[in-house]
Amino acid sequence: MSDVFLDHDLLVAYVDGELPRERLAAVEAALMRDAEAWETVRLLRLSASAAARAFAPVLQEPVPARLIAAANPARTGNRRVAGYWPMALAASLAALAIGIGAGYTLRGMPQGYVPASLSSADPLAGKFEAALQAILEKGKEGESLAYESPAVGRGQVVLGHSLATGFGAPCREFHRDETRGSERRAADGIACHAADKSWSVMILPAS
Amino acid sequence: MDQGFSHQLVALLPRLRRFARGLARSPEDGDDLVQAACERALARRDQFQPGTRLDSWMYRIVQNLWIDNRRRHSREMAAIDAGELAEQSAAIAPGAADEALYLAQVREAIGQLPHDQRAVLMLISVEGVAYKDAAEILELPLGTVMSRLSRARLALGRLLEERALEEKAGRREGEAGATIVRIKR
Numbered sequence: 202m203s204d205v206f207l208d209h210d211l212l213v214a215y216v217d218g219e220l221p222r223e224r225l226a227a228v229e230a231a232l233m234r235d236a237e238a239w240e241t242v243r244l245l246r247l248s249a250s251a252a253a254r255a256f257a258p259v260l261q262e263p264v265p266a267r268l269i270a271a272a273n274p275a276r277t278g279n280r281r282v283a284g285y286w287p288m289a290l291a292a293s294l295a296a297l298a299i300g301i302g303a304g305y306t307l308r309g310m311p312q313g314y315v316p317a318s319l320s321s322a323d324p325l326a327g328k329f330e331a332a333l334q335a336i337l338e339k340g341k342e343g344e345s346l347a348y349e350s351p352a353v354g355r356g357q358v359v360l361g362h363s364l365a366t367g368f369g370a371p372c373r374e375f376h377r378d379e380t381r382g383s384e385r386r387a388a389d390g391i392a393c394h395a396a397d398k399s400w401s402v403m404i405l406p407a408s
Numbered sequence: 409m410d411q412g413f414s415h416q417l418v419a420l421l422p423r424l425r426r427f428a429r430g431l432a433r434s435p436e437d438g439d440d441l442v443q444a445a446c447e448r449a450l451a452r453r454d455q456f457q458p459g460t461r462l463d464s465w466m467y468r469i470v471q472n473l474w475i476d477n478r479r480r481h482s483r484e485m486a487a488i489d490a491g492e493l494a495e496q497s498a499a500i501a502p503g504a505a506d507e508a509l510y511l512a513q514v515r516e517a518i519g520q521l522p523h524d525q526r527a528v529l530m531l532i533s534v535e536g537v538a539y540k541d542a543a544e545i546l547e548l549p550l551g552t553v554m555s556r557l558s559r560a561r562l563a564l565g566r567l568l569e570e571r572a573l574e575e576k577a578g579r580r581e582g583e584a585g586a587t588i589v590r591i592k593r
Contacts, residue, residue: 213558273417
């Protein structure tokens with residue numbers, strides 16, 4: 202009854218969920234009677250999962266400062282790019298504080314690379330982290346949230362535009378204005394919502 | 409200049425780096441590619457059609473630059489040498505080593521695929537781009553995309569399977585020899 206010819210192109214489309222719905226039943230029926238095709242399907246699945254896993258860690262790496270500067274030259278000009286680091290605003294606030302703390306510590310270093318092992322107990326960073334997370338979850342554009350750590354400093358996060366990136370990860374711009382002692386710093390950032398519901402945050406150099 | 413454009417570009421950087429890493433095969437070369445792509449994108453900003461997908465446009469720029477570069481330097485170096493692999497395995501905690509080494513082998517195997525197959529594999533199976541979008545990015549007919557993809561995926565699947573079998577055999581022979589990883593060069 203089924204005269205579907207299970208060539209490799211058809212099978213890869215089947216594995217990747219790219220077959221038109223109306224062809225699915227016929228292909229599955231043909232597969233049931235074709236052990237060799239099943240073996241091909243298995244290999245096509247194996248390689249898809251291996252390829253995705255092999256490159257997944259790249260997304261967690263800090264993006265080198267030179268790339269930020271190349272993408273955002275108006276803001277950075279020939280200023281040193283520093284204080285940029287991606288971090289995961291995830292369930293664990295403790296883990297987040299590490300990213301932020303390290304960012305502060307490394308501010309002013311010529312490289313954007315932040316060793317993950319560098320930790321610092323920066324209370325203001327923790328407050329910023331918590332404020333950012335709170336406002337990202339439900340904030341509207343222009344909404345702001347102040348944070349403070351007595352004896353360290355205070356700051357404010359203001360939520361900016363939503364960015365359509367095209368890859369299904371909604372991103373938000375935000376602005377941070379912070380005072381530590383007598384030093385005041387402003388920075389813009391971008392937070393993108395990852396598939397696992399965590400936020401990936403990048404802080405751009407101060408304006 | 410419109411700051412929003414640059415911000416969108418920044419937001420895309422992690423993905424562009426991942427794509428470029430697979431094409432160029434080394435982190436440094438991949439990042440060079442992304443940097444050049446950003447510069448080209450900003451220089452040709454007016455050619456971008458608002459309302460179309462910036463990620464597709466950027467993937468295409470990365471891919472085109474990669475092709476240009478390859479023409480210039482026809483010789484490519486192996487991305488992962490044995491020394492680097494040994495170093496990685498020393499630094500990885502036991503248990504994690506198996507997976508990390510396996511993934512390094514997967515990247516190496518992908519690096520050995522023919523160039524046009526590798527680009528299709530990276531776009532679809534790593535970046536998760538839909539077939540028709542990949543066809544548009546690479547400016548190829550859909551059928552060509554599918555046949556390159558199926559060839560790449562099958563070749564990779566067979567290679568990985570072969571290595572897995574080799575390793576199993578190696579472990580059986582090598583009893584207490586911890587994890588013996590065989591890398592065909």
